[in-house]
Amino acid sequence: MIAAKQVFVALLVTVGTCCATLDLQKYEEKVKAQLAAEGPGPYTDWQMYEAAVEMLAAEANKSHVELLQTSAQSTGIDLNCLPQKSHTVPTSVHRLRPSDVKVVGAIGDSLTAANGAKANTILGLLTNYRGVAWSIGGEKDLDTYLTLPNVLKRFNPDVVGFSTGSGGEDSCRARLDVAVTGAVS
Numbered sequence: 001m002i003a004a005k006q007v008f009v010a011l012l013v014t015v016g017t018c019c020a021t022l023d024l025q026k027y028e029e030k031v032k033a034q035l036a037a038e039g040p041g042p043y044t045d046w047q048m049y050e051a052a053v054e055m056l057a058a059e060a061n062k063s064h065v066e067l068l069q070t071s072a073q074s075t076g077i078d079l080n081c082l083p084q085k086s087h088t089v090p091t092s093v094h095r096l097r098p099s100d101v102k103v104v105g106a107i108g109d110s111l112t113a114a115n116g117a118k119a120n121t122i123l124g125l126l127t128n129y130r131g132v133a134w135s136i137g138g139e140k141d142l143d144t145y146l147t148l149p150n151v152l153k154r155f156n157p158d159v160v161g162f163s164t165g166s167g168g169e170d171s172c173r174a175r176l177d178v179a180v181t182g183a184v185s
Contacts, residue, residue: 105176138162
């Protein structure tokens with residue numbers, strides 16, 4: 001976090017007439033509140049960084065269920081769109097609706113393979129948790145994991161191609177996730 005520039009990060013996913021938002025401004029406010037409790041400002045970039053790391057470490061020590069509940073409450077995710085398909089097959093991405101998407105797939109490296117994403121130990125860092133990768137993971141549902149396929153499944157439960165579980169690019173759970181850990185372009 002850069003205190004001097006007061007950067008607020010917001011992830012905005014817009015598809016057709018629908019919009020999902022993830023507001024991380026609340027997280028920065030939590031860091032500032034923690035610092036304010038320790039003493040008056042102004043705060044250096046290093047103090048902001050240390051406070052953020054302490055907060056992340058404390059959250060990492062929470063149980064998985066508590067962390068998911070906290071995340072779901074604090075992210076500000078709102079999907080208030082009607083799941084309607086186009087009357088005709090869209091010929092332009094500008095007319096594409098979330099419910100029109102039938103197949104998802106991904107090519108990439110360790111980020112797309114979600115290498116170490118759910119690791120609780122050092123050895124867990126070697127595992128590809130493909131089912132929770134933002135771009136291609138379809139593990140459980142949107143209430144549990146915020147991934148693009150889980151967003152699309154809200155509008156079209158028949159979407160295919162997303163990965164589940166863990167394993168390499170050749171595992172049956174990888175489906176159309178052909179990411180290779182350590183790949184370079």
